[in-house]
Amino acid sequence: MKLYYAPGACSLATRICLHEAGIAAEYERVDLHSQLTEAGEDYSKINPKGSVPLLTLEDGQSLTENVALLDLIAQREPKLAVDGPLGRTRLIEMLSFLSTELHVAFKPFFHAASEAEKASAAETASRDLELLNDRLGEGYLFGPDFTVADAYLFAMLRWAVAFGVEMRSEKFAYFERIACRPAVHRSLKEEGLPLPRIEARLATLSF
Ligand SMILES: N[C@@H](CCC(=O)N[C@@H](CS)C(=O)NCC(=O)O)C(=O)O
Numbered sequence: 001m002k003l004y005y006a007p008g009a010c011s012l013a014t015r016i017c018l019h020e021a022g023i024a025a026e027y028e029r030v031d032l033h034s035q036l037t038e039a040g041e042d043y044s045k046i047n048p049k050g051s052v053p054l055l056t057l058e059d060g061q062s063l064t065e066n067v068a069l070l071d072l073i074a075q076r077e078p079k080l081a082v083d084g085p086l087g088r089t090r091l092i093e094m095l096s097f098l099s100t101e102l103h104v105a106f107k108p109f110f111h112a113a114s115e116a117e118k119a120s121a122a123e124t125a126s127r128d129l130e131l132l133n134d135r136l137g138e139g140y141l142f143g144p145d146f147t148v149a150d151a152y153l154f155a156m157l158r159w160a161v162a163f164g165v166e167m168r169s170e171k172f173a174y175f176e177r178i179a180c181r182p183a184v185h186r187s188l189k190e191e192g193l194p195l196p197r198i199e200a201r202l203a204t205l206s207f
Contacts, residue, residue, distance in 0.1 A: 001018070001056065017080060126166045
């Protein structure tokens, strides 16, 4: 397997899940602006969508879209999936929300958007994050066990912290809990990303 990624992008969720699942993979960095991979290949030929993540499978097939990649990893490593008769459906329900609502809400931060557009994006992202509040408690999105959905949400909470999106303190606690997982630690290190240091921000929040 090979994961095409950009540091700190949503492809971080795939890397975390590959590590959580103990699946060996190669990792190739993509410069999303120049569309060149670190090996100097034209990424737009590898993925005409131009976006990461893209995972090449053992048989050479390519797979894109976070929802599909994370579902695939959860099928290969059921400890990262959701149990129960509706488990997979509930997981896809959550991944779809994360992808089509929350992830999309962050897009203006990555493009040449105006300050007004960014402020509106922050409001939308904050509102979407609120919808997840009562799911977090002491554990993860689906209870006491970490699933692929948590890796995706973690990648986006990094952005929320970086862009100053308002979040409740429970969400910071959840964020820190995930950051402590060895697979997450390893993934951040491999992508050259700092470990979250959010205590200072916590102190500035009123709730
Ligand atoms: N629908 C895709 C979107 C992935 C996506 O937006 N990736 C971002 C990084 S987080 C990206 O590659 N942006 C650059 C671009 O789209 O040109 C998915 O869910 O996998």
